[in-house]
């Protein structure tokens with residue numbers, strides 16, 4: 001069955017008693033045992049909850065994995081995954097990545113003796129040079145947040161396999177509708193489901209998908225032992241959002257491409273980072289390994305002084321700190337999502353004070369372009385007035 005149909009039907013054929021088309025919310029933490037030594041399959045909701053199980057089966061199947069695990073946030077999912085590692089272990093991690101993942105590794109995992117080296121995960125020589133006897137995994141974001149760097153998943157996951165490393169791919173920006181890393185060789189996929197999967201800026205959630213019996217059993221143990229699991233209400237809300245993922249992603253991509261092309265020609269804009277553009281260095285790899293593009297891109301203004309007034313003048317587009325929802329949001333990574341990355345590292349990869357990240361929603365593209373144009377004009381006029389004074 002095509003992925004659009006599988007998405008729309010999540011949970012709708014799993015409820016055998018009433019035939020409910022929307023799977024019920026099992027708001028229970030404990031389940032009666034029929035008798036000593038017997039279980040209905042559900043004992044305690046941290047371990048397993050019927051509503052969460054439907055979501056977990058759905059994401060495992062959508063990502064072509066063996067097991068799915070729903071967590072209370074994307075960070076909870078990443079922390080659960082990183083609990084696979086022990087003192088002395090080393091990770092190879094994408095150079096450009098979500099600031100919270102960097103913070104988790106550098107400020108928390110480091111206290112447990114897990115270290116990381118940040119490399120361009122598309123550069124096999126750099127990966128090879130930094131891979132030591134202690135290296136256990138490669139952690140990849142593709143596209144990266146916020147610079148949209150692309151990693152050739154097949155190439156790197158195969159390399160990781162030969163080295164005996166676990167490959168972990170953050171698939172938040174593309175979702176299984178557009179890219180399925182496990183089919184390209186990854187062992188673990190992680191999502192901030194708060195983003196496109198939920199899709200409405202109203203549910204915080206994380207998802208993990210594992211491939212292989214051993215990893216799936218290890219993850220089930222960690223998921224239950226750490227306990228950062230998703231509650232039944234949010235499991236239901238996330239499934240409700242996922243049902244419309246396909247049509248939302250198509251509209252996000254359509255809008256983002258039009259606006260990125262518009263900004264590429266704009267005299268006040270220095271550069272646009274969006275893999276759908278032919279000029280993007282990762283364009284061909286992106287086309288090879290995914291069936292479309294995300295709705296997010298970043299762009300750099302020529303003048304950093306434009307940033308503050310632009311964020312003040314956008315009206316339809318909200319100045320807010322997330323991505324992947326139906327409402328358009330604009331973020332300033334240097335002071336928001338990536339503030340925890342030291343300035344010298346941030347600027348080395350290009351996350352500087354001229355960069356804005358735009359999560360393009362599903363509003364009409366003409367309205368979004370009009371809002372941007374008006375904000376740019378107002379910001380430019382203020383700068384000129386300031387200069388003339």
Ligand SMILES: Cc1ncc(COP(=O)(O)O)c(C=O)c1O
Nearest residue numbers: 073074075098145172192194205
């Ligand atoms: C790529 C990526 N991974 C992980 C996370 C963390 O997810 P959450 O905010 O749901 O904890 C984010 C959040 O922005 C993200 O963008």
